[in-house]
Amino acid sequence: MTSTGPARQASLRERNLATVARAVVDAPEPLSRADVAARTGMTRATVSTLVDQLIEAGLLTELPAVSSGPGRPAVPLAPAARTVVGLGLEVNVDYLGGRVVDLTGEVVDEIVIAENLRGSPAPATLERLGHLARDLMARARGMRVAGAHLALPGLVDTRANLLRIAPNLGWSDVEPLALLGLPASLPATVGNEAKLAALAQLWGCPVAERASRTFLYVSGDVGIGAAIVIDGALFGGKRGWSGELGHVTVDPAGPTCRCGASGCLERYAGKEVLVTDVGLDIDVADDVLVDRLSAPDARTAVSTAGAALGQAMADAVNLLDIDRVLLGGVYTGLVPLLRPAITEQLRTRVLGAPWAPVDVVPAPVADHAALTGGAAASLRAVVEDPMPWIAAAAG
Amino acid sequence: MTSTGPARQASLRERNLATVARAVVDAPEPLSRADVAARTGMTRATVSTLVDQLIEAGLLTELPAVSSGPGRPAVPLAPAARTVVGLGLEVNVDYLGGRVVDLTGEVVDEIVIAENLRGSPAPATLERLGHLARDLMARARGMRVAGAHLALPGLVDTRANLLRIAPNLGWSDVEPLALLGLPASLPATVGNEAKLAALAQLWGCPVAERASRTFLYVSGDVGIGAAIVIDGALFGGKRGWSGELGHVTVDPAGPTCRCGASGCLERYAGKEVLVTDVGLDIDVADDVLVDRLSAPDARTAVSTAGAALGQAMADAVNLLDIDRVLLGGVYTGLVPLLRPAITEQLRTRVLGAPWAPVDVVPAPVADHAALTGGAAASLRAVVEDPMPWIAAAAG
DNA sequence: GATAGTTTGTATAGCCAATGAACTTATTCG
């Protein structure tokens, strides 16, 4: 209730350090101190001291100076490689794994174990993942791990780091962090798989490829999750349960869903429906499914799913006023097939469509995006608040 | 793209002034300087200088000291009455008007003209409203008008202050601010009626009655608009077109909507449908309609509308993770009638419902809420950034 | 009814961080 805290002198430092760090990390190409000053409006003197601190803390590095034109050549700055890293973890129906990413966005290390985890025992599986995570951390010796984010396919209470229910894993009411057994000093949180994957689209790839800062990310798998990103910020809702697109009603008279309601999107466009429509097994690889759905006799299956997806998306767009949708998960490869039906729905059902059509594109980061997103989220926290790292480096 | 600006020393002042102003304005009862210090974490010395400036600027006042218990009696602080005011304006299908509100939340003055404005000519009507607004400003001589917000029932591009389309007025592509002819020095914006009404729920009533800071406000009239408020901030979407709940699809095979799509919520729970269901005219007063819908023979009409409303709300809640819905407009009085059908839908369709049921309550501010909300929005801007007012008072 | 006790509000010295202007450094161009 009580607004934001007081602004002390130290707050100035905090904010300006973050501003400088952001400027360098988010820049498409290396900036000099002078560039940063011009871009942020600070004086070169201020930027200089801040940059020095960020270098000292291991968050930025100086690249070799290159001279172009008259004047003293600029010293280009870039995020430091392999000094501070983030750890992304995930358990999903068909694999479990971890990925280590550094501030440059490079994947430093990863372990991914493909395996069917439907109905696996939560404690044992999470203990295995914890072991895997500790292995990764041991292999990252010399680098400081900023934090870990665990992605799970289900309803995660982000305030309590509690998994309420993950229907496809068959898990419910799990406290995953306790079972992982990570060092207590490591900031760790649990998040929904789709939301962390969305963050990967925002930060987890080279700057040029990054998604615009406002979009809806839709992740198709057995369940259909979504994440809402507005102006570079994830919109999680009150408990982090936003984006349950899979249970938006497509037709109230439709088939019953696992969730107990009727006519949910999942029953029209979920992976289970897609595979059975074309006579495949749920464990089929995504590219095989895409191939099979490209065949002429799969056209009605595809257009039915696309229409349902488009209808649900239209509802979301009408509620949220978003003009860009990224399709991830199984849908990534299906974009060309699904797009006609989707855009038709968006065109007719979105009230604002005449003035700004909605873009539907495949998600740029596809490969285990939630792992990258989880790692990137930890790193983002460092960029947004570098002060603790300065203090630690000085101490 | 380029992050936030630099933090100068002056930024500290700006932020702390805002923090103090917020603390006093949002407090349920008057706070002393010492209270503010304790609550914000600043020192009494700092708070003292800041409070003095805010008093000087006419934003706060000292109330007579009351002594209770030992020690020097505290001087209670409160928002100043009738010094700075906000102006809310609105054109809707059945009236046009303006309202002047001060920092205490009191309505200082208002002019409301009940009148059927469907199909009225936009330029003439807005010029009339402009005249009315100038009258109100003249009558508020001695008070400083912080800003004006015009509420319109339609798609408003909040970045360009452009009305794209207001189907119920029959207006399209209007630039309302130019037609109002307000003084150029007055900050003025145009907004959607439902969104400004939602802001009234947040700020426009005595603190105790204020809605919690996260809710969905649904305004039922001919159209059905909604506004999403998360943590005290309106979620407008990219252009301010969020909350088009009236065009969420209830049944893709349903009747055709004015918007061209089929089965929109508006066709099940809009006022037009409600009145024709019970044989009334569209111009009927809201309380007459409520009375008529309370009759036993209106039960199916009510439950059909409630179920549709509940289904659309469930979609919204699944996407947004909000656990409180305020019903405004015609719906305010219908809450007891509609609630059973609505909550049934929410209970079965909202994925998170087992862990946190959704509250459905009538909106606390009902009477021309958009007027109050528009005025309150201007005042909120003053509270959130008092610095310019300090400077003006000093100069 | 004077005095101790308590809390509010104000004054003053000190500190921290950003500024601006001058200065140094490193390059290109003529």
Next chain:
DNA sequence: CGAATAAGTTCATTGGCTATACAAACTATC
């Protein structure tokens, strides 16, 4: 080689918050 140019650094100055001490205004008690 020197003039021009731009990057980065140094340093006195300024603004704003903190801490500490102090003045003010009240209650409670002997």
